[in-house]
Amino acid sequence: MSSMKKTKRSVLDICLALMAGGLFSACLHIPNAPGDDPKITSVEVLVKQFDETKESPLKINSDEDAELIALVNPHKYKDDVKYYWYKGDDVLGEGMTYAISTDDMASSKKIKKNIPDKLVIKDREKNSLETTFQIIINVPPQISADTKPADGDTLYGNTHTPFQFSWKSSDRDENGHLSHILEIDGIRYNVGELQQVSQSGFTEGRHTYRILVEDSLGDKDSIPEQEFFVIDTLGAP
Incomplete structure (x- = not known):
């Protein structure tokens, strides 16, 4: 400083x-x-969203308002300094926290002017300390509720009959490939980018399945557990 x-x-x-x-x-x-001698030895920025506080990475879900929080060390001197949030050389706001709205994160804005990338703190003796950071804005992937088999469907066949599971997922950000997990009767199968899988080996009776999707930044979506019923037609004409 x-x-x-x-x-x-x-x-x-x-x-x-x-x-x-x-x-x-x-x-x-x-x-x-x-x-x-400066009293404060370090400063870092945290993200608070969905009542959760995260240190790293500083990733924000663009569907919900968020808040940046300044954390100084030692913490006991937090009220003895002033906080300045910058975007480049421009001061966006002052205070220990900085609010980010969904409008600030709108995907249509190529340059998000209201999202800081630097924090500067100053004490009464005019000592100063700064840290730079990058806020990652991400829209989570989504899975359509229109899946196959539909919840409650009855399928006819036997253990050798392949049944088709299909779904539709999307990512508004298009940050990378989507990865899927097909969970059948509690067992998970990593099916990668596939959105249609054929599976056999089902005994007669009730079965469950669900789909989980994850984007390249670790955000996820899933459908509630679905159930379907198999009627064994072995030996049927």
């Missing part, structure tokens, strides 16, 4: 006098003037 320059001429004069007398070693460590 930078600090206000304070004169130490009197101390230096004493040292020069001691040097003349061959006692320079006594002045090798000149103490700092009061107020020169």
